[in-house]
Amino acid sequence: MSENPERRPHDEVAGGTIPAVVRDDASAAFFDATARGKLWLRCCLRCQTILTPSARSCTACHGDALGDCRVAGRATLISWVVVYDPPTPVLADCVPYVVGIVEVEGGPWMVARIVAFDATLHVGSDLEVRFVDSGSKKPGEAVPVFVVT
């Protein structure tokens, strides 16, 4: 996989706050990577299908031997919504915000905030990952968000 073209960690991106997320054992490597401005996904060691970070087995061949896989962070937009009614109290300070399903280059879909765009969004919009610190009062991990390129 190629280098992330935007290697600045913790880009300052407009588009609302993101509540603090803390790591657990399963996500530690993922958040180690986001702290360095890199997006790590998972990859099937048998058929090389690129999978979401939380994948437990391969969606293509059902294999359960997975490894880490760094991706460039280019993506296209599959769907998006503008959330006005906070789905859960921790998001009360975030509304309204835009969240989408993005298809990361290589195949897997991720749910992520879409930030800092002027253009009208449409299915297939070209996106690129950025990383922002979650949490305001108490800091959390750096999390991926996507900007329109």
Next chain:
Amino acid sequence: MAGRVTASAIAGLGMSELGRVYDKSATSLAADAVRAALADAGLTLDDADGLLVSHGLANDVSVHLASVLGLHDLAVLAQVNAFGATAGVMIAMAAQAIDSGAASVIACVFADAPLRPRARSGTAYGGASRQLRGYSGLQTAAGVANPNTWYALAARRHMERYGTTSEQLGAIAVAQRTWAAGNPLATMRTPLTLADHQASRWIAEPLHLLDCCLVTNGAIAVVVTSAGSAAHMNRPPVHIWGCGQAHTLRQMHAGSSWGLVTGAVGAGRQAMSMAGISPGDVTVCQLYDCYTYTVLVTLEDYGFCAKGEGGPFVADGRLAPGGTLPCNTGGGQLSGYYMWGMTPLAEAVIQARRDGGMRQVPNPEIVLVSGNGGILEHHSTLVLSPHRRTV
């Protein structure tokens, strides 16, 4: 592939009090509904030898319900969960158990009590406020944290692909509100216009408030028995012509049809094949309507119109009173009450028995019932009729 035709029927329907009912647990509500359903059939608890239990969000109703009811000797007892598809799944399980001789009278019950005093119904499905941790925490922090947001993402995908509009979704809400006016049990009976729908606040754009279902405390039960036994009971039997289910777990990968096509394709084909019918034979639909969009995509997937043409299909008043395909005739989950899959199932039984009063359709000969659970992940279909099927 069609399953073996069942010879079972629904012989009883019972409901607890529905709505903002705070003084009873889900288990107490479930017990009320089971007693009412058995009484409706002209039976007592002594006659029941099977009980299938479905819990909702509150998750406080279980097989323990049997001992609450004093049912100490049952041939069939299980807790069933396929989320919004559970009602149809329970009916299929009960019908199979009756057909096989494992049991003779099975009560199937759903109960939930997520509403709390002085709390907005919108908070009932949001989950607790807590530290966001790991990948699930990451998803919540990103902002997709309840069914509203997921279904809005699905609806947007359909709209972008096929040109479906918010006004077309609104036509479903308006039609169902018109039906609800004739249902004394419906929560929302004030007439609604398309302009009202469009002016209602955004929940998660593209879904307005009036695209979203209600939240209800209560319980509904039905009694399943053999068609032969049902013929001699209190009320006209509602015969089970066909059942189907499909579980299409959300595939988050390139090429996924999520949001465009649902498990209604497989479940509908299975149920209609077993029943020996096609969509053109259906005289009334009771479709799971957690959101307006769910009705639209289900109609497409059942084959009432071509894929992508659901918007124009629903926009002409076809689903409303006087339309050619009456749908959700009690107001559904949008305007009636939200008892998961029991909302469409109960209204199907009411219509098939011609108990619909002001809202009764003239020809409830073949009733199609859907259940949809998770985020378009579980689907069940039933074909019901007041007539015994002649094979």
